[in-house]
Amino acid sequence: MSFNNLDALYRQVIMDHYKNPRNKGSLEDGSLTVDMNNPTCGDRIHLTMTVKDGKVEEAKFDGEGCSISMASASMMTQAIKGKDVETAYKMAEIFSDMMQGKEYDEDIDLGDIEALQGVSKFPARIKCATLAWKAMEKGLKENE
Amino acid sequence: MERIYLDHAATSPVHPQVAEKMVKLLNEQYGNPSSIHSFGREARQILDSARTLLAKSINASFNEIIFTSGGTEADNMAIIGAAHAAKDKGMHIITSSIEHHAVLHACHALESEGFQVTYLPVDEKGLVNPEVVRQALTDETTVVSIMYGNNEVGTIQPIAEIADILKEHQAVFHTDAVQAYGIENLDVKQIGVDLLSVSSHKINGPKGIGFLYAREGVKVKPRMHGGEQEKKRRAGTENVSSIGAFAEAVKIAEETKEERREKYLGFKKKFIEILTQHEVYFVVNGFVDEALPHVLNLSFAGTDVEAMLVNLDLSGVAASSGSACTAGSIEPSHVLVAMFGNDSDRLRNSIRFSFGLNNTEEQIEMAAEKTAAIVNRLAKQ
Amino acid sequence: MERIYLDHAATSPVHPQVAEKMVKLLNEQYGNPSSIHSFGREARQILDSARTLLAKSINASFNEIIFTSGGTEADNMAIIGAAHAAKDKGMHIITSSIEHHAVLHACHALESEGFQVTYLPVDEKGLVNPEVVRQALTDETTVVSIMYGNNEVGTIQPIAEIADILKEHQAVFHTDAVQAYGIENLDVKQIGVDLLSVSSHKINGPKGIGFLYAREGVKVKPRMHGGEQEKKRRAGTENVSSIGAFAEAVKIAEETKEERREKYLGFKKKFIEILTQHEVYFVVNGFVDEALPHVLNLSFAGTDVEAMLVNLDLSGVAASSGSACTAGSIEPSHVLVAMFGNDSDRLRNSIRFSFGLNNTEEQIEMAAEKTAAIVNRLAKQ
Numbered sequence A: 001m002s003f004n005n006l007d008a009l010y011r012q013v014i015m016d017h018y019k020n021p022r023n024k025g026s027l028e029d030g031s032l033t034v035d036m037n038n039p040t041c042g043d044r045i046h047l048t049m050t051v052k053d054g055k056v057e058e059a060k061f062d063g064e065g066c067s068i069s070m071a072s073a074s075m076m077t078q079a080i081k082g083k084d085v086e087t088a089y090k091m092a093e094i095f096s097d098m099m100q101g102k103e104y105d106e107d108i109d110l111g112d113i114e115a116l117q118g119v120s121k122f123p124a125r126i127k128c129a130t131l132a133w134k135a136m137e138k139g140l141k142e143n144e
Numbered sequence B, C: 001m002e003r004i005y006l007d008h009a010a011t012s013p014v015h016p017q018v019a020e021k022m023v024k025l026l027n028e029q030y031g032n033p034s035s036i037h038s039f040g041r042e043a044r045q046i047l048d049s050a051r052t053l054l055a056k057s058i059n060a061s062f063n064e065i066i067f068t069s070g071g072t073e074a075d076n077m078a079i080i081g082a083a084h085a086a087k088d089k090g091m092h093i094i095t096s097s098i099e100h101h102a103v104l105h106a107c108h109a110l111e112s113e114g115f116q117v118t119y120l121p122v123d124e125k126g127l128v129n130p131e132v133v134r135q136a137l138t139d140e141t142t143v144v145s146i147m148y149g150n151n152e153v154g155t156i157q158p159i160a161e162i163a164d165i166l167k168e169h170q171a172v173f174h175t176d177a178v179q180a181y182g183i184e185n186l187d188v189k190q191i192g193v194d195l196l197s198v199s200s201h202k203i204n205g206p207k208g209i210g211f212l213y214a215r216e217g218v219k220v221k222p223r224m225h226g227g228e229q230e231k232k233r234r235a236g237t238e239n240v241s242s243i244g245a246f247a248e249a250v251k252i253a254e255e256t257k258e259e260r261r262e263k264y265l266g267f268k269k270k271f272i273e274i275l276t277q278h279e280v281y282f283v284v285n286g287f288v289d290e291a292l293p294h295v296l297n298l299s300f301a302g303t304d305v306e307a308m309l310v311n312l313d314l315s316g317v318a319a320s321s322g323s324a325c326t327a328g329s330i331e332p333s334h335v336l337v338a339m340f341g342n343d344s345d346r347l348r349n350s351i352r353f354s355f356g357l358n359n360t361e362e363q364i365e366m367a368a369e370k371t372a373a374i375v376n377r378l379a380k381q
């Protein structure tokens, strides 16, 4: 597969998550709630999670944002659901490295998330992709 | 009632020093720069020193500045002039779908002459992807025109990246910098464009004057025929007093740029903060931070742009639905359509606030309070 | 040394009242006429009242006035715009060989697109013979452009007679009235033209503004693409302050026209009288009486135009060799060539004196005395 086609595939994955977001919505009262906005654009995310026995049981997001931020939120919720908190943190770190164009730990399977790799080439959009992850980290930290 | 002008992207008040310069020139310098007598020579000097100053402001050289009657003429001259000059090399033009009408309609005129034009899409933040420019290029492409900063949503394009892609290609690269000039740092050598349009009335200079930067060696066919002014590239008696006043505006803009950038960005944040405090539901069209500092375009769900503008106007706040040229009409902005598609609510509920000279923090606060009150009233209905 | 400006046909000083109006508008009215808020509506009102006044000055109606950046743009728009609009009816243009370069070079541009242009000859007084226009007409002729009053020699063309001939013909009739407007009585209904060009800086208004009269129903293809200004005929943010100031200049010109006509004609006669008293040998190029009152073009046998102009300039008199646009170059005037052929001495020894605001009888006397002294010194060598 040529590099260009790979790019196109990644774009398809992103658009799929944007148009058919997974875990869209809001959890009932009593769950972890984080509201965060991306200062560069004013876009925002409303993330709700439930954590039980050190595991992320449920995660849902809502918000108003660009395709990259919403697709990233969709992928993020999908990725952390059922994982333990430590793994979620670890994934956020890997994702951050990926966005900065750094080498990252490839032991953990990122699945669809890899489609966002290309974003690192667009500095203006890195904050879009990391918004949901930052929200997730903030929520889990506050819960500690 | 104090009126608050938040439509500086449509046009801006003339700086008092600029008006002073203008009236001084009008009263004292009436020669024709083409005349060889002393009156003419004095007028020529004013032109020369203005041209030197403008050239320096974008790191260009003296002969690369062509005075025009404004941004529209600069855009028309760049695109049609460059396309006509390179007709033997091809008849394909690339531009984006969020350009100002001065660019888009110049492209339509070329289409009616048989040119082919590709209008590149943008993402929902109004960004053109440089890779998409690369893919659109053909052997027939002669002109690429992508604006520097958008007048409706403020999005700044990756011009240097696109210039890089075009380095090895025959096409000349034009950027409409009408909104960016005077507030962004533009260095034509660094950003690597061949043609760049500027208008005076957006930076507190007089209306009816602007310039086109045309890199040495880049061919642009003249569109105004007559005398040999502007090295035969643009005929017509030079508008000496406006050019001198324009130069004064540029001088002031350069000196105050950093301070204004910070101030306007602060205004944006303040505006957003106040709306948030009042629990107004809004979304930013484009970016807040990495955009033109003076442009803030907001979508207010549940409102209608016309009701909004009328209510704002009645409460003394002058804002706009986007580009002034289409503000009189109810047609949705082509920029918002390109960003959000034809069906988005945002096409009918977005307002552009743009900041500039004389705006104070108090004005911004008051305008935001009034906006919040109007939205909360209208959205409830 | 008092400087005496006798080059008002090149460009004219701005009337103090006009400068005052300009600065008032610059300081107080900065809205964009396309904006719907109060700032925009106020700017629109200035445009509207200026348009009404200008229309009235030539007995046209409101919508027949299209603002341009000056005479050159009006000429280009008229000729190229009308030729393009009527391309399906033919590609033949008729003009005269003594037109301003704005007309001639617009015609050359059309020639390079495949149009055919007939440049009519003039007699030795610079007159176009209406019969010759009739003979030049073909079924393919779509535009006839004959200037109202010549800028170099002041000759006034038989425009109404030519209009009569064209009545039954498809061709649209344009006249460049840049030099005539404000000093001649122009009634578009009476003279029967379809298109008429005017420039502000020739009548003590600001530079960089003018208008094209386009009779209702006459098709002119726009050349400036962009916003929907000027009913989609000329894009670009309207130059509100210059338009308001231009209107002020027109108001003053209309009020003082008769008085100025008489005064300038008196100046001509005085100038001639003094030269005669000093036994200077000279010939008038064109007419004295039945010509533009402010233009006096004289040939001084035995002198050279460049030596004359330098000596005049050194003694404080600003005159010209003809049109300012070519004054910098040594090429002989195409107007004089058309009148006298390629070999006439007059091509190299003719000077244009043109009168205007602030010129006094004393100035004219002094300038004539100085001219006499210079001619008598130079011609003797």
Ligand SMILES: Cc1ncc(COP(=O)(O)O)c(C=O)c1O
Pocket (backbone or CB within 6 Å): B009, B010, B069, B070, B071, B072, B073, B075, B100, B102, B147, B149, B150, B151, B176, B177, B178, B179, B199, B200, B201, B208, B210, C235, C236, C237
């Ligand atoms: C981005 C942009 N380009 C071009 C123009 C046209 O400039 P002007 O009004 O000087 O003709 C404008 C403003 O109207 C603009 O915002």
Ligand SMILES: Cc1ncc(COP(=O)(O)O)c(C=O)c1O
Pocket (backbone or CB within 6 Å): B235, B236, B237, C009, C010, C069, C070, C071, C072, C073, C075, C100, C102, C147, C149, C150, C151, C176, C177, C178, C179, C199, C200, C201, C208, C210
């Ligand atoms: C007869 C005539 N036509 C056209 C023009 C051009 O007008 P402008 O200088 O306003 O472009 C001039 C003066 O320069 C002129 O004298």
Ligand code: FES
Pocket (backbone or CB within 6 Å): A038, A040, A041, A042, A043, A065, A066, A067, A068, A069, A125, A127, A128, A129, A131, B125
């Ligand atoms: S642009 Fe706002 S999150 Fe992407």
Ligand code: FES
Pocket (backbone or CB within 6 Å): C125
């Ligand atoms: S024009 Fe005929 S005598 Fe002068």
